[in-house]
Amino acid sequence: MGYGMLIYLAFAAIGGVALALGLPRGIFMGMVGIGYVLAMVLSIMLTIQRAHDFDKTGWLALLVFIPLLNLIFWFVPGTEGENRFGKQTPPNRGGLVWVVVAIFAIAMIGILAAIAIPAYQSYVHRAQAAAQNNLPAPAAQSR
Incomplete structure (x- = not known):
């Protein structure tokens, strides 16, 4: 992996x-x-x-x-x-575990950003449109 x-x-x-x-x-x-x-x-x-x-x-x-x-x-x-194919594989070191955790965390941050940024942009566009029409700012929509 x-x-x-x-x-x-x-x-x-x-x-x-x-x-x-x-x-x-x-x-x-x-x-x-x-x-x-x-x-x-x-x-x-x-x-x-x-x-x-x-x-x-x-x-x-x-x-x-x-x-x-x-x-x-x-x-x-x-x-x-030992088995018929050779010696036992040594265990993973701590550094490798931290690298895998860091990659997973970065991926999760990317996924959350991909969801949150377009939603925020949509909110900003609706708020700007409402401000131009002198209407109250739209409330956040729950989905």
Whole structure:
């Protein structure tokens, strides 16, 4: 999951630079397509490693393509100690947990802003229209 976030962050940065430079749309879409294929390959490789964490074959990674069955990779604990695929994976460090929490918090702030800003702009437009017509300011509408 952490690698996926880094990949999508890199996509956003590269896409922003490409659009700022004014690259033709075809070249930009080609870059996105190549990046998407690379991200899928990396994702499948990491899913195979996760299957090996709980001592299962890499073919189990195909469950990623079946909705809801892919959740086993989140909830099945890894095997204790060594298994046939190698040593136990070390636990996540505290810094990684904080990065994930920060990304989640930033996403929530973005979602709330996407909801609140248009609602506030609508209120301002209604208030300005009412002021021009010398009417009392509109009350906030509940939805």
